[in-house]
Amino acid sequence: xxxxxxSEPMPVFxxxxxxxxxxxQSRYLMSVMRRQxxxxxxxxxxxxxxWLAVIHEAGKKHVVLRLTVQTRPQGHxxxxxxxxxxxxxxxxxxxxxxxxxxxxxxxxxxxxRRSNADHxxxxxxxxxxxxxxxxxxxxxxxxxxxxxxxxxxxxxxxCEAILFGDEETTHEAERVxxxxxxxxxxxxxxxxxxxxxxxxxxxxERQSLRARADVHPVNLGPRILRADTAAIAxxxxxxxxxxxxx
Ligand code: SAH
Numbered sequence: 001x002x003x004x005x006x007s008e009p010m011p012v013f014x015x016x017x018x019x020x021x022x023x024x025q026s027r028y029l030m031s032v033m034r035r036q037x038x039x040x041x042x043x044x045x046x047x048x049x050x051w052l053a054v055i056h057e058a059g060k061k062h063v064v065l066r067l068t069v070q071t072r073p074q075g076h077x078x079x080x081x082x083x084x085x086x087x088x089x090x091x092x093x094x095x096x097x098x099x100x101x102x103x104x105x106x107x108x109x110x111x112x113r114r115s116n117a118d119h120x121x122x123x124x125x126x127x128x129x130x131x132x133x134x135x136x137x138x139x140x141x142x143x144x145x146x147x148x149x150x151x152x153x154x155x156x157x158x159c160e161a162i163l164f165g166d167e168e169t170t171h172e173a174e175r176v177x178x179x180x181x182x183x184x185x186x187x188x189x190x191x192x193x194x195x196x197x198x199x200x201x202x203x204x205e206r207q208s209l210r211a212r213a214d215v216h217p218v219n220l221g222p223r224i225l226r227a228d229t230a231a232i233a234x235x236x237x238x239x240x241x242x243x244x245x246x
Pocket of ligand 1: 164165166167168194195196197198199200201218219220221222223224225226227230
């Protein structure tokens with residue numbers, strides 16, 4: 001069944017509501033997927049749950065759906081925030097797709113002293129998140145938040161705990177980092193997972209992070225992981241220990 005995320009402003013979903021698709025979605029349905037009037041699709045908008053809809057009218061550029069029945073109520077279990085420093089385009093796009101599949105509520109892009117800030121196309125990342133949400137059968141699409149500096153993020157992280165992927169202590173005998181699953185099992189409020197760039201965090205950033213009571217330096221094992229591996233590993237453990245993996 002084709003699933004479509006409807007992002008345009010529209011009334012609350014209800015039976016018999018007619019919804020006009022935009023030209024991209026109309027073309028996708030009729031030309032690419034070769035659907036016809038009377039065929040069914042599944043739609044969601046991130047607020048009203050998932051609904052079945054029937055193709056009611058169909059021009060090449062203009063399709064009208066009619067909602068029939070709600071198939072899934074809107075869940076409200078919010079996943080973690082992933083705060084990730086800008087890295088090269090391909091691994092960053094990979095992180096957005098995998099973080100969507102792994103239930104991240106939002107992805108905050110960060111500028112750090114060693115981040116790779118020369119090219120980020122936020123609109124493209126939003127489209128990747130939307131397509132991943134359709135494929136993974138989520139009922140919402142994670143917000144992709146435009147890059148801000150690390151200190152701006154820290155001044156208003158929007159969560160109770162920041163799980164700071166601190167690779168610095170990977171080889172140190174006296175670890176200051178704790179094992180991620182131990183920290184996760186003590187979490188009471190919403191959390192952000194913080195992952196640095198290919199070059200890691202610099203000493204100044206690490207010190208200011210470690211000085212904060214709401215920041216938990218965590219290690220992701222004895223090996224240095226690439227940023228995309230680290231983001232996926234941390235999200236996986238989060239969902240398994242305190243998230244929506246039942
Ligand atoms: N400085 C590293 C590269 C950083 S990896 C190097 O020397 O190559 C990118 C980010 O992934 C890090 O900033 C950190 O947030 C996370 N990360 C990678 N391996 C980690 C580990 N073993 N423990 C905790 N975080 C890790």
